[in-house]
Amino acid sequence: MRVANVSGFYGDRFAAPAEMLAGPDPIDVLTGDYLAELTMLILWKAKQKDATTGYAATFLRQMEEVLGTCLDRGVKVVTNAGGLNPSGLASRLHDLADRLGLGPSIAVVEGDDLADRVDDLLTTDRKAVTANAYLGGWGIATALDAGAEIVVCGRVTDAALVVGPAASWHGWAGDDWDRLAGAIVAGHVIECGPQATGGNYCFLDELPGSRYPGFPIAEIAADGSSVITKQPGTGGAVTIGTVTAQLLYEIGAPAYANPDAVARFDTIRLAQEAPDRVRISEVRGEPAPDRLKVAVNVLGGYRNTMTMLLTGLDIEAKADHALALLFEVLGGRDQFADVDVQLIRTDQPDAATNAQALAQLRVTVKDADPTKVGRRFANGVIELALASYAGFFATSTPGGESAYGVYQPAMVPASAVEHTVVLPDGRRVTVPHPAAGAAVSIAPPEMPEAWPSGGPTAPRPLGMVCGARSGDKGGDANVGVWARSDDAYRWLSTELTVERVKQVIPEAASLEVQRFDLPNLRALNFVIAGILGEGVASSVRVDAQAKGLGEYLRSRVVDIPVALLPVQ
Numbered sequence: 001m002r003v004a005n006v007s008g009f010y011g012d013r014f015a016a017p018a019e020m021l022a023g024p025d026p027i028d029v030l031t032g033d034y035l036a037e038l039t040m041l042i043l044w045k046a047k048q049k050d051a052t053t054g055y056a057a058t059f060l061r062q063m064e065e066v067l068g069t070c071l072d073r074g075v076k077v078v079t080n081a082g083g084l085n086p087s088g089l090a091s092r093l094h095d096l097a098d099r100l101g102l103g104p105s106i107a108v109v110e111g112d113d114l115a116d117r118v119d120d121l122l123t124t125d126r127k128a129v130t131a132n133a134y135l136g137g138w139g140i141a142t143a144l145d146a147g148a149e150i151v152v153c154g155r156v157t158d159a160a161l162v163v164g165p166a167a168s169w170h171g172w173a174g175d176d177w178d179r180l181a182g183a184i185v186a187g188h189v190i191e192c193g194p195q196a197t198g199g200n201y202c203f204l205d206e207l208p209g210s211r212y213p214g215f216p217i218a219e220i221a222a223d224g225s226s227v228i229t230k231q232p233g234t235g236g237a238v239t240i241g242t243v244t245a246q247l248l249y250e251i252g253a254p255a256y257a258n259p260d261a262v263a264r265f266d267t268i269r270l271a272q273e274a275p276d277r278v279r280i281s282e283v284r285g286e287p288a289p290d291r292l293k294v295a296v297n298v299l300g301g302y303r304n305t306m307t308m309l310l311t312g313l314d315i316e317a318k319a320d321h322a323l324a325l326l327f328e329v330l331g332g333r334d335q336f337a338d339v340d341v342q343l344i345r346t347d348q349p350d351a352a353t354n355a356q357a358l359a360q361l362r363v364t365v366k367d368a369d370p371t372k373v374g375r376r377f378a379n380g381v382i383e384l385a386l387a388s389y390a391g392f393f394a395t396s397t398p399g400g401e402s403a404y405g406v407y408q409p410a411m412v413p414a415s416a417v418e419h420t421v422v423l424p425d426g427r428r429v430t431v432p433h434p435a436a437g438a439a440v441s442i443a444p445p446e447m448p449e450a451w452p453s454g455g456p457t458a459p460r461p462l463g464m465v466c467g468a469r470s471g472d473k474g475g476d477a478n479v480g481v482w483a484r485s486d487d488a489y490r491w492l493s494t495e496l497t498v499e500r501v502k503q504v505i506p507e508a509a510s511l512e513v514q515r516f517d518l519p520n521l522r523a524l525n526f527v528i529a530g531i532l533g534e535g536v537a538s539s540v541r542v543d544a545q546a547k548g549l550g551e552y553l554r555s556r557v558v559d560i561p562v563a564l565l566p567v568q
Helices: 016-022 037-049 057-073 086-100 115-121 138-145 160-170 177-190 240-247 315-330 375-382 486-495 498-504 549-555
Strands: 002-005 029-032 076-079 106-110 128-133 150-153 216-220 226-230 255-257 262-264 269-274 277-281 284-286 291-311 338-344 358-367 402-413 420-422 428-430 457-461 466-473 476-483 513-518 523-528 557-561
Touching: 002 160, 002 177, 016 029, 016 057, 029 057, 029 160, 037 128, 037 291, 037 402, 057 076, 057 086, 076 138, 076 160, 086 106, 086 150, 106 138, 115 128, 128 402, 138 150, 138 160, 138 420, 150 160, 160 177, 160 216, 177 216, 177 226, 177 240, 177 255, 177 262, 177 277, 177 284, 240 269, 240 277, 240 466, 240 476, 291 315, 291 375, 315 338, 315 358, 315 375, 466 549, 476 486, 476 549, 486 523, 486 557, 498 513, 498 523
Parallel strands: 002 029, 029 076, 076 150, 106 150
Antiparallel strands: 002 216, 106 420, 128 291, 216 226, 226 277, 255 262, 262 284, 269 277, 291 358, 291 402, 338 358, 420 428, 457 557, 466 476, 476 523, 513 523
């Protein structure tokens, strides 16, 4: 079964569905992932303005271009674009189909939305505006088994968009843990679209040019193994490196829990089967957990950010002077619930251009009272224009406050969630959660011998011997690093301890850092707790989702054995 993903987030390449269907290779299922933790908050804000919305609106416009083609070719469409209102999106799809003279069978997967029950199920310190359990793929499988041609979901896991179709196609049982785990891994690889085909990839020299990468396809076999590929002639590449990078994206422990099974990432085997074809095999699975993750967004308050530019000499003194004047104008720093000040030193001494002599003074204020952090704060910055340090200017005109949310992950018993499918004929079917299974014994992977001490070294960027991929996990961030040779992995696994990571990422020095070993991928995964504060919606970091944290790690200079360095 060939599953193609054509969306990795709400706002991804609009033309991707049409481009995928225009390719020479046939596909069986078209999937699209539109949801992230922040997206749920964005959809909630949209729904406050118009109760009929709350879904990913671009999906409708994309379907207007390809719905007829999908129906003609028998391509099923499975998506979580329903967001907070899957039935509303399904209704709009019916309207669209009527206008186009088409009659698709549409099913809806519901039951994830717990917002009305959050006080009974969870403890939150602030008002919860969204609360959505991560459902698995069996509702999707039920819908497809009943003849649905389009399945609209709310908050299912990203991998469920692949697991459901695979389970339906191959007739898997609920306790086929290894097969389900294989599909979970395939789903994780393709869920972020072109990140599996060279997008956001650190080794640019491995890519055949700079064309926009094609979106990925997973060919899933009956035993749960898969081949990751893409349409011939599209940009990018599918290599062990690009697949490894995506496997390491936004994960934690090697036991990767999903509602359908626990996929053991420390058992994955990768092989380059042919150009742009990477085989994933030998994935072991464990029984599904009896608890479901819930993504909760609570209202955090209001925030505003202004950035002042400083040029040339006396940067720190200029910044101190500006801050003193600003809080005098505003009536004191203590009036705000939170103040974050970042002096970002991008300036260079004796810079070759004016732009290279600039530093940024970034001030963020937060408070429950919108009037404190709105135009009053922004105007206070602008009032410094003729009264502050030499060369003052700001990057933007003054703006008002914006509400922000705080992401709070939680867990609930699976039995507290009613996984429901509304079939094309209107019948409502409750989908049972996977039954508890006996524990599966999976031996831990064997680590390589430690790299011997001594020998010549040279100070070089860490990225000369490893790749990295990083991302957000609520308020935490993960950084996965991998080596491209056995020797490099021996050194990396010896050198890159938790303590060493704290040294090369100073922001992590006072935080809890966990290391997870994945020798089967020649990889290490680090989870840095709390580095993103309360999550992307409230984070004051410039890189609020830790997208560049892995590349920062690779840029750090360490003493690398000369034997591992490329020959100059």
